Amino acid sequence: MPTDILPLTRPEQSDSLIRCGAVCFVGAGPGDAGLLTLNALRAIEAAEVILHDRLVSDEVLALASPDATLIPVGKEGFGPSMPQDEINRLIVLYAYAGLRVVRLKGGDPAIFGRLDEEIAALELEGIAWSVVPGITxxxxxxxxxxxxxxxxxxxxxxxxxxxxxxxxxxxxxxxxxxxxxxxxxxxxxxxxxxxxxxxxxxxxxxxxxxxxxxxxxxxxxxxxxxxxxxxxxxxxxxxxxxxxxxxxxxxxxxxxxxxxxxxxxxxxx
CATH class of the missing domain: 3.30.950.10 (Tetrapyrrole methylase, C-terminal domain)
Structure with a gap:
C-alpha cells in the first residue's frame, strides 16, 4: 500500500468549503479486525487517506483500499512521537485537498485518543467531521x-x-x-x-x-x-x-x- 505523503497546498479560504473533504475519526478497536464495527470497516475501505496510530494492527490496515495512502502518525509511550500539532496539520491539509480522510485510532477515539484536540483543529478551519466509536x-x-x-x-x-x-x-x-x-x-x-x-x-x-x-x-x-x-x-x-x-x-x-x-x-x- 502507498505510504508516501502527498504534496499539498492550502487553498484560499474563499474556496475551502468547495474543496474540503470529510474527516472521519474511526476506532480501530484493540487489534483483532473481527472486532471492528461495520461502520468502521466501511469508512476504512472508502478512505483515500488514512492517518493511523502506532497501535493500529496490520490486520486492520490490510482492509484499506490498495489505492489508499497510509500515513503513520503514532505516539509511543515515553518514546519518539509525532507532535500533535503536526498531526493536526496533516489532517487539515488532506481534508483541504478534497480527499476522504480517516483518522484511525487504536481502541476508541474518545478514550485517551486526543480526539478533542483534533476536532478543534478541524472546527477552526470549518471542516466537517464525524466519529465512529470502537471497542476500547x-x-x-x-x-x-x-x-x-x-x-x-x-x-x-x-x-x-x-x-x-x-x-x-x-x-x-x-x-x-x-x-x-x-x-x-x-x-x-x-x-x-x-x-x-x-x-x-x-x-x-x-x-x-x-x-x-x-x-x-x-x-x-x-x-x-x-x-x-x-x-x-x-x-x-x-x-x-x-x-x-x-x-x-x-x-x-x-x-x-x-x-x-x-x-x-x-x-x-
Missing part, C-alpha cells in the same frame, strides 16, 4: 480473562486512568481507589506500576488486591499476567510481558479464561 482496550482485556468491569455487589463505578501522562496522575483520589471493591482500568501503566503500587498501599489498599495485566488484548500474541497489588512490581519485572498492556486493578482472571483463550486461538487459526 479495557473491554477487550476483561473479555480475555472472562470478567466484567462492573459487577453487582462488587463495584458500581469504574475508574479509567492513564499511566502515560504523568501530569496530574499523582493527584488522583488514591484514597478512594484504595477502598475494598474498587476497580480501575489503567491504560499504558506498565512503567508506572511501582508508582501505582506505592500510592495505593500508602492509602491503605490491601496488598492482596488482585491486579491483572493484559498485553496485546485480542491479538494472537495476547499475554495475561495475574498478580496482586503487593507483588505487582516484582511480578511484572520477572515476566516476559511485551507490547502495550492494560492494567486491571481489582480484577483477577476467571477460571474460564483459558477456555476462552483456546476458543480465540482456534478462530484465529
Amino acid at each position: 482496550a479495557a473491554s477487550a482485556a476483561v473479555a480475555a480473562v472472562g470478567q466484567s468491569l462492573t459487577s453487582r455487589g462488587r463495584n458500581a463505578s469504574l475508574r479509567i486512568l492513564t499511566g502515560h501522562v504523568m501530569e496530574g496522575f499523582a493527584e488522583q483520589d488514591w484514597r478512594a481507589l484504595a477502598r475494598s471493591g474498587e476497580v480501575a482500568a489503567i491504560y499504558m501503566g506498565k512503567k508506572a506500576a511501582r508508582f501505582i503500587q506505592g500510592r495505593l498501599m500508602m492509602h491503605g489498599a490491601d496488598p492482596a488486591t488482585p491486579v491483572t495485566l493484559v498485553a496485546n488484548a485480542s491479538r494472537a500474541d495476547q499475554q495475561v499476567l495475574a498478580s496482586t497489588l503487593g507483588t505487582l512490581a516484582q511480578d511484572l519485572a520477572a515476566s516476559d510481558l511485551t507490547g502495550p498492556a492494560l492494567t486491571l486493578y481489582g480484577i483477577a482472571p476467571r477460571a474460564a479464561a483459558p477456555a476462552l483463550s483456546d476458543i480465540r486461538k482456534q478462530e484465529v487459526s
Whole structure:
C-alpha cells in the first residue's frame, strides 16, 4: 500500500468549503479486525487517506483500499512521537485537498485518543467531521480473562486512568481507589506500576488486591499476567510481558479464561 505523503497546498479560504473533504475519526478497536464495527470497516475501505496510530494492527490496515495512502502518525509511550500539532496539520491539509480522510485510532477515539484536540483543529478551519466509536482496550482485556468491569455487589463505578501522562496522575483520589471493591482500568501503566503500587498501599489498599495485566488484548500474541497489588512490581519485572498492556486493578482472571483463550486461538487459526 502507498505510504508516501502527498504534496499539498492550502487553498484560499474563499474556496475551502468547495474543496474540503470529510474527516472521519474511526476506532480501530484493540487489534483483532473481527472486532471492528461495520461502520468502521466501511469508512476504512472508502478512505483515500488514512492517518493511523502506532497501535493500529496490520490486520486492520490490510482492509484499506490498495489505492489508499497510509500515513503513520503514532505516539509511543515515553518514546519518539509525532507532535500533535503536526498531526493536526496533516489532517487539515488532506481534508483541504478534497480527499476522504480517516483518522484511525487504536481502541476508541474518545478514550485517551486526543480526539478533542483534533476536532478543534478541524472546527477552526470549518471542516466537517464525524466519529465512529470502537471497542476500547479495557473491554477487550476483561473479555480475555472472562470478567466484567462492573459487577453487582462488587463495584458500581469504574475508574479509567492513564499511566502515560504523568501530569496530574499523582493527584488522583488514591484514597478512594484504595477502598475494598474498587476497580480501575489503567491504560499504558506498565512503567508506572511501582508508582501505582506505592500510592495505593500508602492509602491503605490491601496488598492482596488482585491486579491483572493484559498485553496485546485480542491479538494472537495476547499475554495475561495475574498478580496482586503487593507483588505487582516484582511480578511484572520477572515476566516476559511485551507490547502495550492494560492494567486491571481489582480484577483477577476467571477460571474460564483459558477456555476462552483456546476458543480465540482456534478462530484465529
